[in-house]
Amino acid sequence: MHRYRSHTCGALRESDIGKEVRLSGWCHRIRDHGGVLFIDLRDHYGLTQVVADPDSPAFKMAETLRAEWVVRIDGKLRKRPAGTENADLPTGQVEVYITEIEVLGAAGELPMPVFGEQEYPEDIRLKYRFLDLRREHLHNNIMLRGSIIDSLRTRMKAGGFFEFQTPILTASSPEGARDYLVPSRIHPGKFYALPQAPQQFKQLIMVAGFDRYFQIAPCFRDEDARADRSPGEFYQLDLEMSFVTQQDVFDAVEPVIRGVFEEFGKGKKVTPKFPMIPYADALRKYGSDKPDLRNPIEMQDVSDAFRGSGFKIFAKILETRGNAVWAIPAPTGGNRAFADRMNSWAQGEGQPGLGYIFWREGEEGGAGPLAKNIGPERTKQIADQLGLKVGDACFFVAGKPKDFVKFAGSARTKVGEELKLIAQDRFDLCWIVDFPMFEWSDEEKKIDFSHNPFSMPNMGVEEFLALDPADTDKLLSINAFQYDIVCNGTELSSGAIRNHRPEVMEKAFGLAGYGKDVLEAKFGGMLNAFRLGAPPHGGIAPGIDRIVMLLAGEENLREVVLFPMNQKAEDLLMSAPSDVTPKQLKELHISLNLPKK
RNA sequence: GGGGGCGUAGCUCAGUUGGUUAGAGCGCUGCCCUGUCACGGCAGAGGUCGCGGGUUCGAGUCCCGUCGCUCCCGCCA
Numbered sequence: 001m002h003r004y005r006s007h008t009c010g011a012l013r014e015s016d017i018g019k020e021v022r023l024s025g026w027c028h029r030i031r032d033h034g035g036v037l038f039i040d041l042r043d044h045y046g047l048t049q050v051v052a053d054p055d056s057p058a059f060k061m062a063e064t065l066r067a068e069w070v071v072r073i074d075g076k077l078r079k080r081p082a083g084t085e086n087a088d089l090p091t092g093q094v095e096v097y098i099t100e101i102e103v104l105g106a107a108g109e110l111p112m113p114v115f116g117e118q119e120y121p122e123d124i125r126l127k128y129r130f131l132d133l134r135r136e137h138l139h140n141n142i143m144l145r146g147s148i149i150d151s152l153r154t155r156m157k158a159g160g161f162f163e164f165q166t167p168i169l170t171a172s173s174p175e176g177a178r179d180y181l182v183p184s185r186i187h188p189g190k191f192y193a194l195p196q197a198p199q200q201f202k203q204l205i206m207v208a209g210f211d212r213y214f215q216i217a218p219c220f221r222d223e224d225a226r227a228d229r230s231p232g233e234f235y236q237l238d239l240e241m242s243f244v245t246q247q248d249v250f251d252a253v254e255p256v257i258r259g260v261f262e263e264f265g266k267g268k269k270v271t272p273k274f275p276m277i278p279y280a281d282a283l284r285k286y287g288s289d290k291p292d293l294r295n296p297i298e299m300q301d302v303s304d305a306f307r308g309s310g311f312k313i314f315a316k317i318l319e320t321r322g323n324a325v326w327a328i329p330a331p332t333g334g335n336r337a338f339a340d341r342m343n344s345w346a347q348g349e350g351q352p353g354l355g356y357i358f359w360r361e362g363e364e365g366g367a368g369p370l371a372k373n374i375g376p377e378r379t380k381q382i383a384d385q386l387g388l389k390v391g392d393a394c395f396f397v398a399g400k401p402k403d404f405v406k407f408a409g410s411a412r413t414k415v416g417e418e419l420k421l422i423a424q425d426r427f428d429l430c431w432i433v434d435f436p437m438f439e440w441s442d443e444e445k446k447i448d449f450s451h452n453p454f455s456m457p458n459m460g461v462e463e464f465l466a467l468d469p470a471d472t473d474k475l476l477s478i479n480a481f482q483y484d485i486v487c488n489g490t491e492l493s494s495g496a497i498r499n500h501r502p503e504v505m506e507k508a509f510g511l512a513g514y515g516k517d518v519l520e521a522k523f524g525g526m527l528n529a530f531r532l533g534a535p536p537h538g539g540i541a542p543g544i545d546r547i548v549m550l551l552a553g554e555e556n557l558r559e560v561v562l563f564p565m566n567q568k569a570e571d572l573l574m575s576a577p578s579d580v581t582p583k584q585l586k587e588l589h590i591s592l593n594l595p596k597k
Numbered sequence: 598g599g600g601g602g603c604g605u606a607g608c609u610c611a612g613u614u615g616g617u618u619a620g621a622g623c624g625c626u627g628c629c630c631u632g633u634c635a636c637g638g639c640a641g642a643g644g645u646c647g648c649g650g651g652u653u654c655g656a657g658u659c660c661c662g663u664c665g666c667u668c669c670c671g672c673c674a
Contacts, residue, residue, distance in 0.1 A: 035631030053631065067624085084632050092634090109607060109625060116635075118609060118623085123666055177673055197674095223673045290674095348601085350670090451674075484674075494674050543674085567667065 004072055004104075010046020014093050016077050021096060023048060024072045024104065026134065027065050029115055037062050041073060041096075044139075047089055050075060050096040058101045068114055068134075070105035073098055122558070126572040129563055141560050145548045148260055149216055152237050152544070155256045161214040161239060166201035168194060168218070172522075176452060177221035180232070188589040194220035197541060199454065200526045202240040203498055206537040207529040214239040216544065222569075227556045228490060228546060231569035234557075236493070237547075240539030246481050246497050249538050250274075250431060257485060257492070257542060261427045264551045271429040274485070278434040283401075287326075287409025289435075292489030293428035295416035299408060302327040302396070305381045311373035314355070317398045325398040326408055329386045330415045333393035334358040338418065339368060342395060345414060351407060358393035359383065370396065413489070427487055427550065434458070435482040438475050438512065446513050447475055453508060455480035455496035456538075461504060469511050485542060487550055495540025502530045 004024040012021065028042035036053045039062070050073050052062040058073075065071060075096040086092030111127075112120050114134045125132045132138050153163070172179045172193040179193040195201075197219045205213045217238040225231035237256075241249060254274055261270040271293075282289050285298045303324045306314040317323050333339070339356040346354035357371045357379060365371070366379035388394055395415065397408045416422045437457050439450035447469075457464050458479040467475065481497035499505050505527065509519045519527060548560040558564040565571050585591065 029634070031633050031636050033630060033633065033636070036633080037631090038633055038636085040634070047634095049634070051632085081632065084634090086634060089634085111607060113608070113624070116623085120608070121604095121666070124608080221673065224671085226673085227668070229673070350600090491674060541674090 008045035009041050009043040009048045010090060012048055012077055012091050012094050012096070014079065017079050017094060019077050020074070021077050022072065022074050023050065023096060025070070026114070027067055027069045027071060030065060030067065032063060038095075039065065039073075041071070042134075046091060048091045048094075048096060049080075049086070049089075050098050052098040056098050058098045061101045061103075062098060065101070065103075066107065068107040068110060068131075069103060070107075072102040072104055074100040122566065123572060126558075126564065126566055129573050133562070138559065141548075141552045141554065142562055144264065144552055145544075145560050148264055148548050148551060149544065151260050151263055152256065153216065155259050156214045156237070156239065159212075159252055159256065161212045162210065164202075164205055164210070164213050164215055166195070166198040166205075166215065166217070170195050170201075171525075177223050180220045180222050183588040183590055185587050185589075196221050197236060198238055199452075200523070202238060202539060203454075203500075203526060203537065204529055206240055206242045207532075207534045209242075209535075211242045212240075213539075217541070225565075225567045225569065228549065230545060230557045230561065231565050231567065235544040236541040237544055238539070238541045240537055242535040242537045244497070244536070244538050246433070246483065246538065249495060249497070249540055250276075250483075253485070253495075253540055253542070257429065257547075260547065261429070261487070261551065265427055269426045271427065274429045274431050276431045276433050279432055279436065279479075280434065282432055283405050283409075287405050287407075287412050288489075289432055289484065290486045290489055290491040291409075291430070292413065292416070292422065293430055293486075294423040294426055294488055295413065296331075296421055297329060297412050297416055299326050299328050299412060300386060301325070302382055302385060305378045305385070306374065306396075306398070309374040309378055311355075311370055314396070314398045320400075322401075323399055324401050325396055326401070326404070327382060327386055328395040328397070328408060328412050328415060329388055330393040330395060330419060331388070331421065332391060333415065333419050334360050334391040335393075336367070339393055339395075341418070342411070342415065346407075346411065349407065349410065354411065355396040355398075356393055357382065357396075359388060359390045361390060364390055429485060429487045429492075432484040432486055433482075434479040435484075436476065437478040437480040437482075437508075440472070440476060447472060448512050449508075451480070451482050451494070451496070453505075453512070454498050455482040456499045457481075457504070457508065461501065464504060465507050467507070467511060475511060481538065483540070485540070487547075490546055490550060491543075492546055492550075493540050493542035495538065497536070497538035500530055500534040500536055502527055505530070 001022055004022070006022040007016070009023055009025045023041055025041040025043035028040040028047060031038040036051065037059070039050045040047050041050050052059045056062070073096060075098040077094055078097055080093060080095050110131065112124050112131050114131055117137065133142065156163070169182060169192040177196050179196065182192040182194065184190045184192060198215060198217050202213050202215070215238045217236050218233055219236055220233050222232070239253070241252060258270055258274075277291070279289055282291050284301070285291070287299060301324055303318055306325045307318045309315050314325050318325065330338070335358060339358050342356065343354045355370050357366045357368045359366050365376045366383065371379045382394060383389070386394060395411060397404045397411065436450050437455065438447045441448040458481055482494070483496065484494045485492040499508060506516060506519060545557050545560060549557055552560050554560055563571065563573060570576065
């Protein structure tokens with residue numbers, strides 16, 4: 001017999017009854033009845049009930065076991081007595097009668113129980129991640145993650161993509177985030193950077209003629225965390241293709257993404273054909289470039305209904321050119337309690353308030369202060385424009401759209417959540433397209449790239465090269481071949497058709513106010529490659545952690561990452577980051593200049 | 598860097614307008630229990646109420662500061 005086990009804890013069935021078996025695993029739960037003692041023995045594969053009574057030579061030993069001890073158990077498999085079967089367990093028809101127990105690994109008092117579904121503080125879960133990972137929920141999430149990655153890989157290979165490995169120690173890359181730096185021992189004062197993404201490498205792979213690249217790529221960014229943004233490191237399904245148009249990239253990627261959502265989505269409906277939504281439309285209708293399309297609310301411009309109206313605040317705002325009033329319709333929200341709740345929520349968000357009109361029985365013409373101020377005719381105009389009826393409400397934001405769009409978007413989400421308008425049984429995916437090439441930087445008072453500088457402008461080359469840097473309006477109107485995939489309000493990925501023409505790149509950098517020296521210094525390697533025969537190419541990089549998070553139904557990335565860091569980018573289990581020895585620092589020619597505490 | 602929430606036993610939490618010895622469940626220790634699967638019963642140990650200062654006759658409770666965790670904004674695709 002094998003040293004540790006003849007079967008796993010999930011394997012035994014009625015057909016095995018009578019066999020002498022050996023199991024190893026963790027004591028998940030112990031129920032000691034004095035004369036009979038049950039242990040649910042757990043391993044990766046499942047749970048088997050093992051039992052001892054005073055006739056068993058192992059009974060005394062069994063009484064000393066505690067939760068989470070690792071033991072080897074020998075015994076005979078028998079049918080459970082009639083009426084004591086457990087239909088919830090695959091092994092629930094049988095049990096092992098224990099003849100021998102060997103303790104393989106004892107456990108002290110647990111800082112956090114493995115049994116049960118109780119929630120625990122984040123820092124304890126992270127410090128004892130190995131215990132947390134034993135728990136069914138997290139254990140399953142991690143297995144799901146692996147299966148999803150397997151599936152992505154299989155689908156990519158089926159699509160003619162080949163997997164490559166790119167360097168981890170490299171030079172600072174252009175994604176715009178803060179780099180993680182690694183000091184060079186051999187070159188005093190110089191640093192490697194960990195890649196924010198294998199951006200330049202994958203483009204170079206295209207220049208090298210490999211045609212279709214992909215990689216389950218680790219990416220490193222030294223920026224603050226969010227629930228859906230891991231600190232430090234994360235993984236992308238990074239891919240790039242040569243001789244393609246934007247549509248070719250969509251045609252290659254969409255089936256992969258749709259495929260995994262269908263495969264792992266537990267029956268939730270998945271968008272059959274991802275709609276393409278222009279960036280500007282997304283902002284107008286949803287107040288976000290990552291709209292949750294499960295939320296049926298679409299905003300509209302209702303400036304006409306307020307221009308010159310009796311509601312002086314809005315009328316005044318509308319006197320400034322470019323300002324607008326947007327309406328956020330709230331079907332079924334037509335009562336004062338809800339309107340007031342939204343209003344105080346808005347104040348909590350730092351807004352002066354949130355104007356509203358609501359329609360209820362007896363006041364079909366519209367109720368609320370705004371309705372009174374603008375009168376029945378304009379109120380009706382709004383109701384008609386938005387298709388609102390008795391029982392509905394509508395909220396209004398006013399000002400410069402650029403300034404309020406973000407808030408309007410959160411208000412749309414808030415209304416959808418509060419009124420339970422957001423469908424829970426779907427994965428609604430879409431492409432966001434036509435991102436602007438440039439944007440106005442208020443900080444630097446100049447035009448700058450709005451995403452990364454590697455996208456091809458959606459414009460003829462000759463026309464682009466002839467652009468006047470002073471023609472700000474024209475520059476701000478240029479779109480790039482830049483696109484995102486969004487699912488249920490989460491940005492899954494962003495990609496682009498790359499700018500592979502050195503002269504276009506120089507022009508683009510010039511328009512954004514960067515000289516040739518900057519271009520050469522930062523991206524000289526790639527630019528050089530582009531001068532020696534570069535194919536048109538493009539790609540995208542879906543975030544794997546976020547895909548898994550959505551498919552696992554989790555709201556925090558930590559639930560789908562094996563050993564995550566906390567919000568402050570600390571690994572509480574391994575104690576990273578940590579001090580290093582003076583010797584190590586000396587070798588790296590580093591002396592510390594720490595902030596005074 | 599800024600804002601919100603939280604911090605009481607190993608863990609999850611309760612703790613009234615400030616008032617005797619700060620409670621419960623799980624876990625832990627001991628005893629009882631032969632069919633449980635959240636087993637049950639009895640007894641017990643375990644707390645500088647995050648930390649520091651203040652107000653008060655008296656602070657877990659009120660005030661100020663500070664630290665930790667978390668969520669959000671900034672930042673980041």
